[in-house]
Amino acid sequence: MAIFNLKKLLLRKDIINLIDMLTGAMGVNICIKDNAGTMLYGTSGSNPACLPITADSQSIGWIYGQDSGKIAAAASLLNYIVGTETQKKALAAETLNKYGELTMLYDFVEKVNAFNVKEIADFLIKHVSEQIRADNVSVMLSDEITGMLKLIAESGIVGAPMTEVGIAGIVMSSGKAEIINDCRSDPRCAMETGSVSSLICSPVKTKEKALGIVIASTIEPYNYTADDLNFFCTLVSQAAFAMDNARLYESLKEAFIKTVHTLAETIEKRDPYTGGHTKRVMNYSIAIAENLGISAGDKERLELASVLHDIGKIGVSDNVLRKTSKLTDEEFEEIKTHTTCGRDILSYIEELKGIIPGVKSHHERFDGRGYPDKLKGLEIDLIARIIAVADTFDAMTSDRPYRKGLPFDTALEEVRKCSGTQFDPKVVDAFFEAVGNNKINLENQEK
Numbered sequence: 001m002a003i004f005n006l007k008k009l010l011l012r013k014d015i016i017n018l019i020d021m022l023t024g025a026m027g028v029n030i031c032i033k034d035n036a037g038t039m040l041y042g043t044s045g046s047n048p049a050c051l052p053i054t055a056d057s058q059s060i061g062w063i064y065g066q067d068s069g070k071i072a073a074a075a076s077l078l079n080y081i082v083g084t085e086t087q088k089k090a091l092a093a094e095t096l097n098k099y100g101e102l103t104m105l106y107d108f109v110e111k112v113n114a115f116n117v118k119e120i121a122d123f124l125i126k127h128v129s130e131q132i133r134a135d136n137v138s139v140m141l142s143d144e145i146t147g148m149l150k151l152i153a154e155s156g157i158v159g160a161p162m163t164e165v166g167i168a169g170i171v172m173s174s175g176k177a178e179i180i181n182d183c184r185s186d187p188r189c190a191m192e193t194g195s196v197s198s199l200i201c202s203p204v205k206t207k208e209k210a211l212g213i214v215i216a217s218t219i220e221p222y223n224y225t226a227d228d229l230n231f232f233c234t235l236v237s238q239a240a241f242a243m244d245n246a247r248l249y250e251s252l253k254e255a256f257i258k259t260v261h262t263l264a265e266t267i268e269k270r271d272p273y274t275g276g277h278t279k280r281v282m283n284y285s286i287a288i289a290e291n292l293g294i295s296a297g298d299k300e301r302l303e304l305a306s307v308l309h310d311i312g313k314i315g316v317s318d319n320v321l322r323k324t325s326k327l328t329d330e331e332f333e334e335i336k337t338h339t340t341c342g343r344d345i346l347s348y349i350e351e352l353k354g355i356i357p358g359v360k361s362h363h364e365r366f367d368g369r370g371y372p373d374k375l376k377g378l379e380i381d382l383i384a385r386i387i388a389v390a391d392t393f394d395a396m397t398s399d400r401p402y403r404k405g406l407p408f409d410t411a412l413e414e415v416r417k418c419s420g421t422q423f424d425p426k427v428v429d430a431f432f433e434a435v436g437n438n439k440i441n442l443e444n445q446e447k
């Protein structure tokens with residue numbers, strides 16, 4: 001605890017006025033000195049009586065006067081003021097501390113909800129390590145299929161106590177947080193080995209279910225307090241809800257992507273000669289994107305857009321779609337509508353609105369001579385510029401009943417020739433990088 005500053009208190013006008021008023025009313029002259037003998041109030045004179053002024057039972061100065069009874073009254077007033085000020089300061093420090101904790105918690109809650117499970121675990125560990133003394137912090141979640149606890153993330157010294165039957169298992173099944181400050185003599189830690197002396201362990205649980213546990217531990221003995229436990233559990237419970245949401249979101253997303261693939265396959269079956277086209281376009285597109293350094297969000301959009309790029313063909317009549325001879329101008333116009341028809345279909349599905357530019361513009365050309373909007377260069381969505389290369393390359397190399405697919409090298413030459421006219425040169429470069437890395441070839445392609 002910081003030493004109380006008596007000098008600072010006696011510089012305050014309200015305090016001086018109060019002492020003046022009191023000593024005036026009592027008809028007494030006093031002076032106040034600090035422990036070093038420096039005069040802080042009044043003037044020296046003949047003051048035989050003296051009493052200490054204290055803060056937290058420690059002397060912080062002295063009050064002098066002629067009448068011991070009167071200075072006792074003045075001293076008790078001063079001690080009361082000092083006591084109140086000390087309390088105010090402690091309260092302010094505590095408030096500040098709580099404010100810091102709350103701000104951190106708010107920041108934590110705000111960020112954590114945008115993360116996936118592993119990111120939440122890492123974020124939780126980072127915050128726990130900043131606030132609580134620990135040589136190791138580990139997050140274990142129960143596997144959704146086997147039910148066994150599985151290490152998701154850990155920081156610090158690896159090898160903390162982590163066994164199903166030990167404290168992790170106990171906390172997981174009881175759903176109750178525990179502090180064990182002396183692991184070596186606590187039977188609940190009998191299964192844990194060696195290096196851990198003290199630990200704090202909280203279940204990761206929502207109202208409905210237990211998801212796992214978080215454990216923080218030290219190698220040297222440490223005295224974890226109820227405050228540590230309180231803070232630890234608050235943070236873990238926020239993370240628990242975020243993890244539960246993230247798990248739910250991830251499984252919904254998985255189901256959604258599966259549905260999208262099924263939808264694309266169903267559509268593809270209308271045109272039996274293009275079997276496997278969708279998956280190949282997706283694989284080529286992803287291989288190209290890996291060399292363009294696109295964001296995780298764009299990668300996700302690309303995956304869905306490449307799968308659904310021809311979804312609008314659902315609106316093209318069978319006799320045009322399956323025609324093997326040359327299309328008339330009118331028929332070609334009908335085929336071209338699959339881009340805008342794709343946009344119309346996707347605009348009804350909230351989760352797929354983001355991929356509309358990729359689907360609608362995959363037949364635009366870099367030189368502005370494509371369709372449906374004659375967009376040019378970077379006006380065309382990057383996702384669409386990638387799909388354009390992947391789609392054309394696959395169309396060139398696939399067999400049709402009325403023609404054989406081009407050999408690999410000839411198709412590569414064609415792609416190179418169209419760089420800067422039909423295709424974005426940067427995307428073409430990324431395509432050739434993928435070919436060079438053997439990520440795009442005809443041997444491994446999906447049929």
Ligand SMILES: [Fe+2]
Nearest residue numbers: 309310362363
């Ligand atoms: Fe298309």
